[in-house]
Amino acid sequence: MSHCGNWALVTGSTAGIGREFASQLAAAGFNLALLARDASQLQAQCRELASARGIDTRAVPCDLNDSDFLSIIAAATDKLPIAFFVNNAGAESYHGRFLDRTVAEIESCLRLNTLVQLRLIQHFAQRMKMAGSGAIIQVSSIAGHIPLPFMAEYSASKAYQLTLGEALYYELKDHNIDFLTLSPGATKSRRLNYGMEPRPVVRAALAALGRQPNVIPGWQNKWSAFKHRHLKSRRAAVSSMGDFQRTQLQ
Numbered sequence: 286m287s288h289c290g291n292w293a294l295v296t297g298s299t300a301g302i303g304r305e306f307a308s309q310l311a312a313a314g315f316n317l318a319l320l321a322r323d324a325s326q327l328q329a330q331c332r333e334l335a336s337a338r339g340i341d342t343r344a345v346p347c348d349l350n351d352s353d354f355l356s357i358i359a360a361a362t363d364k365l366p367i368a369f370f371v372n373n374a375g376a377e378s379y380h381g382r383f384l385d386r387t388v389a390e391i392e393s394c395l396r397l398n399t400l401v402q403l404r405l406i407q408h409f410a411q412r413m414k415m416a417g418s419g420a421i422i423q424v425s426s427i428a429g430h431i432p433l434p435f436m437a438e439y440s441a442s443k444a445y446q447l448t449l450g451e452a453l454y455y456e457l458k459d460h461n462i463d464f465l466t467l468s469p470g471a472t473k474s475r476r477l478n479y480g481m482e483p484r485p486v487v488r489a490a491l492a493a494l495g496r497q498p499n500v501i502p503g504w505q506n507k508w509s510a511f512k513h514r515h516l517k518s519r520r521a522a523v524s525s526m527g528d529f530q531r532t533q534l535q
């Protein structure tokens with residue numbers, strides 16, 4: 286990590302991939318601003334990392350669904366030199382039929398994974414530009430590389446993050462900001478008890494930062510994305526994903 290500024294902000298820091306980012310960035314010596322909805326969990330995490338690593342920490346309780354999320358985050362972080370931003374918290378993935386989803390559920394997923402993420406990236410990239418350098422990791426998903434029937438709008442929102450992130454990887458270099466899009470496959474988390482451990486997922490991201498626009502952790506995930514994007518026709522790729530996803534329906 287070339288950008289050892291003082292502070293890193295991790296959204297969704299209390300579980301899964303975000304929790305592991307907080308742990309590895311603390312081990313690398315960053316002071317941490319940690320964001321999630323549950324304030325007591327956040328405070329416990331802050332105390333634990335501060336005492337284990339001797340770093341400064343700040344709890345930022347915030348629901349990214351709230352309309353004033355950005356002013357809450359800005360008020361809590363404006364005085365901190367945030368040199369590293371992990372844009373991790375997003376809409377919960379679901380598995381079901383598009384036509385069984387309510388309009389409110391679909392709009393909430395899209396809002397959280399596109400507009401909210403975009404506003405946060407813009408806010409912290411502006412600050413990093415003023416500071417002269419920085420690093421941003423956007424947590425997308427392998428679902429952004431391969432269209433997933435029965436997870437349609439989630440998959441589409443992750444494709445948005447991937448495209449945005451790859452474009453910003455190039456554009457933000459002009460301001461000495463490293464931008465990486467992380468595309469995990471299934472990873473053990475609060476909701477999943479199978480898949481990769483979060484540790485190698487986060488290690489892969491930190492190793493790839495500044496070297497490439499995106500990273501898919503794990504050779505099985507890499508192979509799956511490669512096969513579906515480059516070795517199959519689009520029709521065959523969508524059909525094979527759809528047939529698999531159908532078997533997982535309740």
Ligand SMILES: NC(=O)c1ccc[n+]([C@@H]2O[C@H](COP(=O)([O-])OP(=O)(O)OC[C@H]3O[C@@H](n4cnc5c(N)ncnc54)[C@H](OP(=O)(O)O)[C@@H]3O)[C@@H](O)[C@H]2O)c1
Nearest residue numbers: 297298299300301302321322323349375426471472474475
């Ligand atoms: N796990 C996977 O298999 C997998 C695969 C591909 C991509 N991803 C992506 O990786 C990211 C993290 O997923 P995860 O599975 O590691 O998460 P997770 O274990 O479910 O943890 C979610 C974290 O985000 C916080 N959070 C959830 N909703 C929030 C909101 N509205 N506002 C603020 N904080 C919120 C949660 O704390 P509170 O509940 O206290 O808010 C928690 O800290 C997501 O973007 C996800 O799409 C995950």
